[in-house]
Amino acid sequence: MSIADPSAMNRRRLMTSLAATGALGAATLAGSEAKGATGVTESGSVAWTQAHNNNHVLELQAAGAGPSTGEVTVEYWGHCAIKITSPKGFSMIFDPWRNDPSGYWGIWFPNDFSKPVVDAGFSTHAHFDHDAINLVQATMLLDRVPGVFQFTDVTVTGVADKHACEAPGWYPWTNAIKEFGGDPCPPNNPGHMDMVTYVVETGGIRILIWGDNRHNPPDDVWQRWGRIDVLTLPVDGSQHILSYDQANGIVARLKPKVVIPTHYLCEGTSLTLSTLQPADEWVNAQKSKKKLDGATLKLNAADVAKMNGEFLYFGNNVMKT
Ligand SMILES: [Fe+2]
Numbered sequence: 630m631s632i633a634d635p636s637a638m639n640r641r642r643l644m645t646s647l648a649a650t651g652a653l654g655a656a657t658l659a660g661s662e663a664k665g666a667t668g669v670t671e672s673g674s675v676a677w678t679q680a681h682n683n684n685h686v687l688e689l690q691a692a693g694a695g696p697s698t699g700e701v702t703v704e705y706w707g708h709c710a711i712k713i714t715s716p717k718g719f720s721m722i723f724d725p726w727r728n729d730p731s732g733y734w735g736i737w738f739p740n741d742f743s744k745p746v747v748d749a750g751f752s753t754h755a756h757f758d759h760d761a762i763n764l765v766q767a768t769m770l771l772d773r774v775p776g777v778f779q780f781t782d783v784t785v786t787g788v789a790d791k792h793a794c795e796a797p798g799w800y801p802w803t804n805a806i807k808e809f810g811g812d813p814c815p816p817n818n819p820g821h822m823d824m825v826t827y828v829v830e831t832g833g834i835r836i837l838i839w840g841d842n843r844h845n846p847p848d849d850v851w852q853r854w855g856r857i858d859v860l861t862l863p864v865d866g867s868q869h870i871l872s873y874d875q876a877n878g879i880v881a882r883l884k885p886k887v888v889i890p891t892h893y894l895c896e897g898t899s900l901t902l903s904t905l906q907p908a909d910e911w912v913n914a915q916k917s918k919k920k921l922d923g924a925t926l927k928l929n930a931a932d933v934a935k936m937n938g939e940f941l942y943f944g945n946n947v948m949k950t
């Protein structure tokens with residue numbers, strides 16, 4: 630390739646971003662896929678294959694919004710996948726995962742995500758361990774959407790920011806982007822290093838889905854998050870996304886009532902090949918913590934208000950279908 634050849638440069642840029650996300654590779658996804666004119670795999674919607682329909686959404690729509698009081702259910706579906714069900718029963722799953730379809734990043738998960746039925750599916754960013762929205766049966770999908778979504782007793786506020794771009798742990802995974810000629814950090818990062826975090830407000834509780842966001846966003850982002858009662862954070866023993874110090878700094882700034890670790894090695898759900906480790910070391914170092922004995926957590930606003938930085942750790946407890 631000549632460096633002066635603009636088409637070659639464009640191809641190289643495309644390959645760089647795809648290789649870094651794992652989006653480059655053979656047509657292995659379920660559903661409708663075909664090779665596009667570029668020779669790169671393109672994926673299309675698979676929603677037309679769903680047996681599930683929108684009857685539940687129609688029921689909620691007919692019932693109207695009204696006050697949101699009662700229990701909020703939080704379920705852990707492994708890695709960064711969290712399902713939240715509002716008191717009125719509106720269900721959302723965030724960051725369903727899959728294996729890297731290119732194979733560049735190895736096999737992280739021994740099984741496929743199990744296509745749970747939910748009202749809405751969300752993804753924070755276009756990395757394989759967060760973007761398997763084709764593996765949920767959802768009436769609606771919101772992929773990397775900033776702004777406000779409001780339905781029934783749920784308001785979700787998407788806040789755009791950037792991915793963590795300097796690996797703080799022993800595994801310098803961000804170097805792989807540089808080795809392909811890209812810059813992982815803003816402002817010239819490839820699109821797969823863009824992020825949308827979500828603040829989910831329901832039942833009087835505000836839950837922040839952090840995804841793989843950087844630890845040091847600008848003030849505007851902190852202000853948009855506002856009060857956070859329940860904070861999910863990607864922390865594992867290898868400090869793959871956030872270091873312990875970075876995560877502790879976020880907790881100190883947001884002062885959540887509850888902290889839920891994500892993005893760690895889960896026995897039976899994720900593999901050592903991911904290079905991740907459990908989150909036990911970080912959790913054990915906290916003043917106030919509880920290791921949950923199941924994959925489901927029921928929260929109500931009154932109980933949450935009495936907590937003060939309580940770490941609630943799902944460990945290896947993951948929902949199975
Ligand atoms: Fe990521």
Ligand SMILES: [Fe+2]
Nearest residue numbers: 756758759841
């Ligand atoms: Fe991730």
